[in-house]
Amino acid sequence: MKFSDEFFNKVEKKTNVNKETILGLAKKVQKSNMKDENTLRDLIKEISNIAGKPVSKEKEDKIISAIVNDKIPNNIDKFVN
Numbered sequence: 001m002k003f004s005d006e007f008f009n010k011v012e013k014k015t016n017v018n019k020e021t022i023l024g025l026a027k028k029v030q031k032s033n034m035k036d037e038n039t040l041r042d043l044i045k046e047i048s049n050i051a052g053k054p055v056s057k058e059k060e061d062k063i064i065s066a067i068v069n070d071k072i073p074n075n076i077d078k079f080v081n
Contacts, residue, residue: 025043025047040063
C-alpha cells in the first residue's frame with residue numbers, strides 16, 4: 001500500500017509524528033510477529049511514547065485482541081480524515 005504525502009501531512013498534523021518516524025515504525029511492524037502478545041505490547045508502548053499519548057491497560061488489551069483476531073479494517077484512511 002502506498003501512501004501520499006498528503007496522508008503523512010494529515011497524520012503529522014494530528015499527531016506531531018513525522019513521516020520518517022512513521023516509516024521507521026512501519027518497517028519494524030513488517031518485521032514483527034503480529035500474533036505475539038509481547039511484541040504487540042512493546043509496539044503499542046513505543047507508539048504511545050512517540051505520539052505522547054498514554055494507552056491504558058484495558059485499551060492495550062483491546063488493541064491486542066483486535067490484531068490477534070484479525071479485526072483491524074483494511075482501509076486506515078478513515079482514521080485520519
